[in-house]
Amino acid sequence: MSDTLAYHEAGHALMAYLLGGQVRSVTIEPDRDDGPAREGDTQILWRRRGVSDRDYAQAAVQVCLAGPVAEMIYTGEPYHPGLVAEWSADWREAWQLAEQLAPDERRRLKYLEDVSIRLHRQLQADDLWAALASLADHLLAHETLDEEQVTDIIREWVE
Numbered sequence: 001m002s003d004t005l006a007y008h009e010a011g012h013a014l015m016a017y018l019l020g021g022q023v024r025s026v027t028i029e030p031d032r033d034d035g036p037a038r039e040g041d042t043q044i045l046w047r048r049r050g051v052s053d054r055d056y057a058q059a060a061v062q063v064c065l066a067g068p069v070a071e072m073i074y075t076g077e078p079y080h081p082g083l084v085a086e087w088s089a090d091w092r093e094a095w096q097l098a099e100q101l102a103p104d105e106r107r108r109l110k111y112l113e114d115v116s117i118r119l120h121r122q123l124q125a126d127d128l129w130a131a132l133a134s135l136a137d138h139l140l141a142h143e144t145l146d147e148e149q150v151t152d153i154i155r156e157w158v159e
Helices: 003-018 053-075 085-098 105-123 126-142 147-157
Strands: 022-027 041-045 144-146
Touching: 003 022, 003 041, 003 053, 003 105, 003 126, 003 147, 022 126, 022 147, 053 085, 053 105, 053 126, 085 105, 105 126, 126 144, 126 147, 144 147
Parallel strands: none
Antiparallel strands: 022 041, 022 144
8 A cells, every 4th residue: 555645645634633623533534435536535513503603614625625735745755745546636626615614716825826835834833743653653554533532543643
């Protein structure tokens, strides 16, 4: 299994956790019988009570883009997240979520690019990168992590 895929999924999981999402599971070996083929999957439950649609969209956009950004940092390749075929589902979802934040397409593109740059800086911080790398290592060893495992791994490095 690919190291880059593990870092990608770990990026989604870490950002969701940091933003208050409940990471139900993260895997680099998803079932192939429940929809479109995909290499990895992160299942997140968001507690929406008391959270505005705008705040939810901002958090969800960051989670969508955190996978590609983590992969960029790991590989050292600064690609645009909207131009890599393997990231098209993440970009498409971020684009749709960001519509309510920036209805104008040019402003939306700028918004998503700015979020990607901020995430790049944020995830490179020593404590977050250590948590992300630890998640990726555990994914490579076990292929799937449940909610308790994800929480335990991240809490070793963050909090």
